Amino acid sequence: MVTVGALLVAFLAYQLVFTNVLGERSQKAAEPALQQRYATAEIEVADTIPVAPPTTTTMPEGTTTTTQVVEAARYTEPAPDAGTPFGEIAIPSIGLDKVLFEGVDVATLKKGPGHMPWTPLPGQPGNAVVSGHRTTYGAPFFDLDKLKNGDQIIVTTALGKSVYEIRRTIIVAPTDVWVTQEMQGAWLTLTTCNPKYSARERLIVQAALIEGPNYLYVETERQRGLQGAS
Amino acid sequence: MRWLYGVLPGPPAVKVVLIVLIVLVALVLLGLLFEWAGQFLDTGGTLALLSFQS
Numbered sequence: 001m002v003t004v005g006a007l008l009v010a011f012l013a014y015q016l017v018f019t020n021v022l023g024e025r026s027q028k029a030a031e032p033a034l035q036q037r038y039a040t041a042e043i044e045v046a047d048t049i050p051v052a053p054p055t056t057t058t059m060p061e062g063t064t065t066t067t068q069v070v071e072a073a074r075y076t077e078p079a080p081d082a083g084t085p086f087g088e089i090a091i092p093s094i095g096l097d098k099v100l101f102e103g104v105d106v107a108t109l110k111k112g113p114g115h116m117p118w119t120p121l122p123g124q125p126g127n128a129v130v131s132g133h134r135t136t137y138g139a140p141f142f143d144l145d146k147l148k149n150g151d152q153i154i155v156t157t158a159l160g161k162s163v164y165e166i167r168r169t170i171i172v173a174p175t176d177v178w179v180t181q182e183m184q185g186a187w188l189t190l191t192t193c194n195p196k197y198s199a200r201e202r203l204i205v206q207a208a209l210i211e212g213p214n215y216l217y218v219e220t221e222r223q224r225g226l227q228g229a230s
Numbered sequence: 231m232r233w234l235y236g237v238l239p240g241p242p243a244v245k246v247v248l249i250v251l252i253v254l255v256a257l258v259l260l261g262l263l264f265e266w267a268g269q270f271l272d273t274g275g276t277l278a279l280l281s282f283q284s
Contacts, residue, residue, distance in 0.1 A: 007260075014264045015271055109274035131275040136268060141275065177277045192275035199273045 023138025026111035030085040030099045041158035047074040072217040077158045087157035094143040110137045122155040123162035127183040134193040141192035162212030164188045186218040
């Protein structure tokens with residue numbers, strides 16, 4: 001009985017204290033590589049779309065002038081290598097500020113929140129998915145249940161700062177992979193375990209892009225979609 | 231530990247080395263056990279077709 005009790009205490013100390021020390025250490029160690037990426041990543045324009053159709057005006061003397069077409073650009077950054085830091089995620093309302101890593105494998109998530117590589121990078125059109133530990137390894141998403149609709153999530157990458165606004169929070173089964181599916185517009189989906197200290201369910205937070213380098217492109221595409229539908 | 235020291239073969243120096251090795255192996259096994267059991271506490275929030283799969 002004493003041995004079982006001692007093992008249980010050791011297990012809890014390992015999971016809730018030791019892994020959190022390791023997680024914080026990984027976060028600090030990632031800073032130089034992150035700054036290196038910010039300094040060297042080459043930003044490219046992947047696509048442009050006109051914000052408004054060109055207009056041609058005929059002057060009284062018969063000459064015509066065409067107004068300059070304003071274009072919205074979609075900026076991209078190089079895909080990060082697996083397991084490397086590529087950005088930061090901040091949620092001011094719960095005091096979260098962590099380095100983001102590429103990948104959701106066991107080893108990567110021990111360092112911090114990880115981006116699912118088969119989804120777009122944060123700041124890009126589509127549904128960017130980021131997973132993180134709830135209670136161990138730095139517990140980046142410990143307070144995710146305290147978020148409310150309208151709270152902001154700020155993701156910084158080599159591209160710049162992308163601001164998201166929370167639109168919904170749901171609880172799903174661990175097998176509900178549909179939450180990672182492609183979505184119209186630019187979205188950020190955060191996933192973590194639920195309830196605290198259990199992996200029985202997943203807490204999902206979904207937020208829409210409201211500001212950032214690709215916001216004009218995303219908004220223009222959305223409005224074109226609406227016009228096409230009507 | 232005294233019991234272990236008593237049952238191990240060889241001179242005292244060998245017994246001490248063996249005890250250190252046994253303790254190290256036990257700690258590694260304990261760490262692996264804790265890592266495995268930790269999946270039931272927190273998987274990192276990943277979604278998969280099977281529960282507890284990362």
